[in-house]
Amino acid sequence: MSRTLPVQKNDIIDIVFEDLTHDGSGVAKVEGYPLFIPNGLPGEKAKVKVVKVNKNYGFGRLLELQEKSPYRVDAPCPIYKECGGCQLQHLSYEGQMQIKHKHVKDVLTRIGKINTLVHPTIGMSEPWRYRNKAQVPIGEQEGGLIGGFYQQRSHQIINMEACLIQQEENDAVVKQVKEICNKYGVKAYNEANHKGDLRHIMVRRGLITGEIMVVLITRTNEIVHKNKIVDEIVNNIPSIKSIIHNVNNKKTNVIMGDSTKVLWGEETITDYIGDVKFAISARSFYQVNPEQTKVLYNKALEYADLKGEENVIDAYCGIGTISLFLAKKAKQVFGVEIVPQAIEDAKRNAELNDIHNVDFAVGKAEEVIPAWYKKGNEADILVVDPPRKGCDDALLQTIVEMKPKKVVYVSCNPATLARDLRVLEDGGYQTLEVQPVDMFPQTMHVECVAQLILN
């Protein structure tokens, strides 16, 4: 027998917002039945219209705010509502810090049954203009190139000249490259018919060095008037260090394809985090908020509490960023990463910094580390920094068998962090504390570092 829902479609009801979802929608409950309503903030009272009901949850539209949150502010970005890249501009930064802390705490308890000390979120003094990387989808309007962002829940491209969480220099470079490509008749890729060419413009900028990389991502191998386009970019962008061409001829949402070549300049740009210098290539993962990356890595280092005698494994090491931070204080560090170019960068970065107590291996962490362990190679401390999906179970099982005395878990997804901490706790570890770090102000994302010790 089907249950009668407490609300029906088109009902107009009064609610109180209790929480936010991962995409920034307000959550209200009617007799325990959750309704997701965009633009509501926790604590606010509102009149809403129910627009859709499913068996276990429904959706609503805000009609009238009856009581506003003291943390509500006017979003400064004029395209905030259309874009969807940020979800929290209508919440003050203080409110964002609190909601992220609560979110981490709630998720750890609900998913992982982890009751541990969660510190207040470490935020930024200036939580705008922090991103060092822009990836802009390109389309066409009235014959000219446009580029900016996909309208929320669609693949319609909207033109954008300024993004308030992007370094200003990146906005300017994207605009210049768009204009140059337009001038030479480059056609935008059309995903509906898989014709046209330019799919994305990517710009990366070193915060400390100011060095700029431009990546043109196209469907075909040939860019019309390629040499003229390169010359104009070089002549108009003084800090340019690298122009890269990436070809992606697949029908996919994945931005980069498999073929990457240098059109001009270097294969990498460089940047510093603290006193460690990094070479960064087009395909390699590099944290997008360099100021907060320093905070995050220093916290990871503090949690590792190295005395100089330890063998450390850095799983999911990317271009060796955390590995090199750790190597300065450890006996030996072994980094593992799946992207071969990132490992090339990691080796180059070790040389660049004259650091010799690191080794890097290409492969899946869940295959390489169990193989090392079988051969008798063990670690005193294991650091993991996996992508959003978290650690593979085979890796977690190996950690539990290997029994490093400490595990430092860096995570960009509290839900998978909670799931993985449960596995490690069941395997004999205790989560001593968790530190949320705000790497992505104005968005719902939050990074965490967790410190675990073997019981």
Ligand SMILES: C[S@@+](CC[C@H](N)C(=O)[O-])C[C@H]1O[C@@H](n2cnc3c(N)ncnc32)[C@H](O)[C@@H]1O
């Ligand atoms: C969140 S990033 C962290 C990178 C690095 N620690 C940093 O802070 O720059 C995750 C990294 O894991 C890599 N990766 C994804 N799946 C992997 C796997 N199964 N084994 C090893 N590395 C993997 C990605 O290529 C990416 O470089």
